Amino acid sequence: MQYLAPTSVDEVVAALAQADGRARVLAGGTDLLVQMKSDMIAPDILVDIKRIPELREITREGGGWRIGAAVSGAEFNEHADICADWPGLAEAFDLIGSTQVQGRCTLAGNLCNASPAADSVPAMVAADAVARVAGPNGTRDVPVVDIPVGPGKTSLAAGEFITSIFLPARAPRSADAYLRFIPRTEMDIAVASAGVSLTLDDDGSCVAARVALGAVAPTVLLVEKATAALIGTRLEGAALAALAQACESAATPIDDKRGTVEFRKQVVGVLARRAARVAQNRAEERA
Amino acid sequence: MALDEYEKRDFKVVGKRMPRPDAIDKVTGRALYGADMHVPGMLVGKILRSPHAHARIKAIDTSAAEALEGVRAVVTGADFPDIAPGEARNVRDNTMARDKALYDGHAVAAVAATSAAIARKALKLIRVEYEILPHVTEISDAMKPDAPVVQEGFVQENVPEGFSENVISYHQYGHGDLDAGFAQADKVITRRFRTAATHQGYIEPHAALASFGADGTADLWVCTQGHYFVRQLCAEILQMDQAQLRVTASEIGGGFGGKTTCFIEPVALMLSKKAGAPVKLVMTRQEVFRASGPTVSSEIEVRMGMTKDGRITAAEAELHYQGGAFPNITVQFGAMAAFACYDLQAVQTRGYNVLTNRPKQAAYRAPGAPMAIYAVESVVDELCQEFDLDPLEVRLKNAARKGTRASYGPTYPDIGLVATLEAAQAHPHYSAPLGPNQARGVACGFWFNFGGDTSVSLSVDFDGSITVTEGNPDIGGSRVSIAMMAAEELGVPYESVRAVVTDTGSLGHNEVTDGSRVTFAVGLATIKAARAAKREMCRRAAKIWGIDEDAVVWEDGCAKPAGPNAGKFEPLSIKEIAAKSSRTGGPISGHHEVNAEGAGVSFGVHIADVEVDPETGHTKVVRYTVFQDAGKAVHPAYVEGQMQGGAAQGIGWALNEEYIYDEQGRLVNPGFLDYRIPVASDLPYIDAVILEIPNPGHPYGVRGVGETGIVPPLATLSNAVSRAIGRRMYELPMSPPRILKAIKGG
Structure with missing residues (x-):
């Protein structure tokens, strides 16, 4: 098995495009590593996205928030402003796993695991969140509700991965x-x-x-x-x-x-x- | 029965909350558990398990696995020698299938390889040809005359006619005239109950490291509750002398009865023997659920008659237990324990043990009693509601006491049930106000307790410190209690005593750590070993002083002249006698071997307040109090821990824990995500009230305390939930879907 840890989105796209065999994107790994350890999957290539600076950030964008795909639950819940805007998503995200898991788990990972029972996904769908997807054909924005298509299955095409989740601007009250x-x-x-x-x-x-x-x-x-x-x-x-x-x-x-x-x-x-x-x-x- | 051991005394050490000797090692990680053992040249063992609930093994082709680089041994059932029928043969066939796979997860082959990755790859190369057979996992299905037969040849002579060959044993207890008794009742009710199989849920998976020598001797390091029994089983299975196999027990991350037998050890030994190298086998959590020993599931019918003032006039119960594909005696314990709390003129229990395509059950804390007493205590509660009677008053009215003829035969000596009930009645919890959607439940519990074969050696070291050598893995604080009893008896500081759990080569036989026996039986042997050492120290003092042995007495940790006529000598301390021991006859030890009797039965009463969400069926336990007779609490914090631990496990059993099988007979929840034991935030603080009614069978009055605590919670919770929702629950676990269905009238 090959492990890659690129430092830019373009490098990830290239790595996934050139992958010889089964490739998986690794953020926190709270689902992926467990599945590997229990012999459920055996990827040939792991592409770690945690070294890409912009994927580790929460930023303001047009009155809304952009959350990098490698931002952990603990980081999200320590961000007072985003929690004030989205207390429901914050409580949903916080429900994932133990304190240890909170240090690693991500919204994008929870979404791509495509479990119908994922805690953060109903909160993101209620929030009308949009996922930004990078892939061989460039970047596209997809409503979170359209990412999962069935248990364990997503609408992402081969070589695509989520770089961020966008939460729209909040009206008063x-x-x-x-x-x-x-x-x-x-x-x-x-x-x-x-x-x-x-x-x-x-x-x-x-x-x-x-x-x-x-x-x-x-x-x-x-x-x-x-x-x-x-x-x-x-x-x-x-x-x-x-x-x-x-x-x-x-x-x-x-x-x-x-x-x-x-x-x-x-x-x-x-x-x-x-x-x-x-x-x-x-x-x-x-x- | 040894009922004359107890002598009243003022304790100096016993009864205090001494620091536990294993605490620092456990929090720093220095303590060595089963999987921590490493030896040079060690191979990794892995087991291939059946994906089928019931299948004939037509052929196993291991050639591709054997040819894989790095594979050093492959073992199947064919490698194990034939042995006589009995428990060792059952264990052999459970740890490695022979002609049939008997349950989902049954071992069919094992490999030893130079790495875990190679071992896993090798398992995938083993070809097993199965002929899938009809399977049966539920009790009532397995009893039907035309049910698929799990194993032939186990039916005992006294089993009544009309059942399949899966019904293998029948047990009956009781006395009195049932018809006459029921005729005196103002109300007789018959109710049926079901309980699911539950797992002990110990945090440490089974692990064993086996090293077989070229000379036919072997060493085994293992996580177990009883390494002498592991030696006995493995020696018989591998057809070797017990003396040639030395077994060392590791620290243990929980057992609760589940580690009182073998699940992987004979396989580890056989792999090591074939490979000519040490082999370590460690179960995954999934393997623990699929292929170690959960407790039985049950179907129980109880009939009880009561007068309108609360006197039970007659009672009977029929118990059907399944404990997987092999025989066990758990239903016998259930049939004995069911009515043990009550003084009944007419009582009968009938127990049937049934084979199914499930894993071989193992003991779980008071094996057989929790489900039987759950059914009985539920019926008592329903009758209390029927007549609008206080449930503790009714239990007091019918409680077993000194002189009561127990439903299972013996007449009780001093027992603590009445005192325990009175303590519960007087406790503020029993009269505390309840909030909306809340209700209170109570129930009694009982366990026999056990003594058994025990060896202890106590060495007075040259510096006067004391080493107590014992042979029972410490699963509940026994080392601290044993060291405290040694210090008490010798009159030395607790800090100068260390209790060590030794290997099978260093001490005579010790029964498994089971039956709540260790603090009782090993404690008794320790006290007697200390008394032997004191006698020897008096002899040494006599020699030093040049006086007669009889003229020396032991007082306050010193040898003293018996009186003025014995001579004028300054008392000799243990330190002084020990320092001179090499010159007065050699090292000083005391030891004691006994098959301890007089363990002393134990009773408990639990009170629980629950709050049930009427819209979701979710149960929150808001307050919980345990009352239990400890005889004498040697180390009260550990005794409270046992009472709290039993309650916590019983609460899990009552509310959410269950083995769930699919249509193919496969276990669908082999992990802690979907096998739901309570987490810390699910439980309130569990208050523990210790009663001390001395056990006449122990020098300090000690009774076992490890098991009784898991018996009352099942009915306590069921009674509380039933009262909260206004409908009686008859099945465990009371998971939210079941409770919501009951609320909605389903």
Whole structure:
């Protein structure tokens, strides 16, 4: 196995283009190294992107934030300004792994692992985040929701990799929240999860909302009917019940060792409702 | 029964919280665990395991693996000699399959190679031709007359007719007239319960380093709870004299019963023998789950009658346990323990052991008792609700006490159940207010405890310090307790005593660290070894003084003349006697060998407050208190640790832990991500209240404390959850999907 640690995006693109055999991009390695150690994959070439300076940075861009693909959970959560704008994404990112894993895990890695139960992905989808992809044909921007196409599968073409995640500028009175259900309190994987991002007007009415669900379909789901349930409401009981119903209906989970279809559908509605309430409270506090 | 050992005394060392002798090594990393052993020329061993739940092994072609550069030995079932039926043969066939793979993960071949990468590559080159057979993993399926037969030839004579050949043993206990008893009840209920197989979840995977010499002697370093038993099993499996095999136990990262047998050691020895070089085998976590020994799963039916004032008039239970593809006696313990907490006029238990295509079970803390007592304590709680009676009052009303004829036969001597129940009743926890969605559950628990074969040697070193040599791996703080008992008995400072766990070549036989036996039995032998050393030191003092042996007594750590007539001599300390020992007859040791009886049964009562989220079925344990009789707590912090550890494991068992099999009979959750033991943040502070009702069978009154603590939590949690949601739960684990389904009326 060959290990490369280039210092520029172009070098990574070149390395991936010239790769003879199976190549994998290494950021934190919190999924990749585990899969290698447990004999699930055996790449021929590992391309480490942690030595590329711009991939290690969080920068302001047009009122939004650009987060390098090698920025770790710990670095993100120590960035007070980004956490103030996106408390829901911050809490989702922080749920990944232990303190040790937090020092290595990345948003781009969590996204490319393409698990429907990935904690940061529903929060990113709710945030309308966009991934910047570099590859042999140049650079393109892809909404995060379009990156995973099934468990373990992404829409990235051969030789492509994610260089950053972009979070759009925040309107006033906006906030997000993320909740997951696990049987324990930590060190676990979501049985169902929900990310909600919303914006209130001066009267407290919801003027924009995105609701994304995890672990209840082959990919993270953006639930448009959930948006409709919230827009124009103050998240009263009926609106929240409609939200929960929309999420239950949208969910197409499976029975497995972590939960049943029935359970996941019921709980994902509860989580969306509770997350919406948390986001609302945060948005009101930001006024 | 040895029931006259106890003498009341004022303790100087026993009962204090001394610093543990293994702490610094464990936090600095100096302590050596199983996988830490390295020797020159060592090879890496790896095991190939069956992907099928049940399959005939038609052929194994190892030629390509053997031809691989760096491979030094390949072993299959054909390499092991024939031996007589019995546990060693079962262990042999479990550690390496012969004609059939009996469960997903059953070892079918092993290699030893010069590197891990080569060993892994070699495993992929081994071709196994399987004929897949119908499999059975669930108890009720396995009992049906037309069920696939897991193994033939194990059915005992007394098993009733009408079952498949998987039902191999039957055990019945009890006394009295059930019909008459049930006739006196105001209410009789029959309830069925199921519990899942759970794993001990020790943090250290099994590891062994075997080195077979050209002269036929061998050494084995191993992570185990009982290296003498490992020696016994391996010597029989490899057909060698026990004396030719020396086994050394490493430090141990948890056992809880799961390391009381062999899973890889005979394979490591056989690989080493064939390779002519040392071989180290270390299980992965996945191998630990698939191929070590979880506990049994169970299906239990309990029938109980109660009067409206809370008197149990009769009770019976039928227990069906499966412990995998090989025989075990766990259901016998369950049938004995089920009603051990109660004074019953009419009681009967019937236990059936069933073979399935699952891994061979191993002991897990009070093996067989937690599930049996879960079912019984759930029914008691339901009857308390039926008659609106206080659950502790009802238990007190029916509690076993001194003179009670136990449901499994014996009549109890002094026992601590009533005192434990009274302590629970008086504790502030029992009357504390509860919040919304919260409820309180209580349950009792019991364990027999054990003594067994024990050897201890105590050396008075030339400088007067004391080495206690014992043969039981320290899984729960036994070294500190043993050193404390030696210091107490000799009247010397604790700091001058070191307890060392030695190898099988350095001391007589010691039973496995099991049955909560070590502090009791090794402690008893240590006290008697110290008494022997004191007698010898009195003889040496007599020699120094030139007086009669009988004229010397031992007091406050010194030899003294027995009285004024014995002569006027200054007392001689251990230091002084030790310094002169070479000139007064040689080194001074005391030793003691015993098959210790009188272990003394132990009871516990647990109280739990839970809060159940009515929308998700998630259970949070908000408060937990354990009450348990320790006889005498030699080292209270360790005793509390045992009580807390048992509760933590029982809470996991009650709420989330389970072996999950798919349609093909494959284990789908062989890892800590999906086999969910509680993490620290899942548990409240577990308060531990130690009761001390002296055990008449031990000089200091000690009872074993290691196991009783895991028995009550299953019912304690189930009773609390059932009361919180207003619906009775009958199955473990009470995972959130099950609880939510119950709440929704499913």
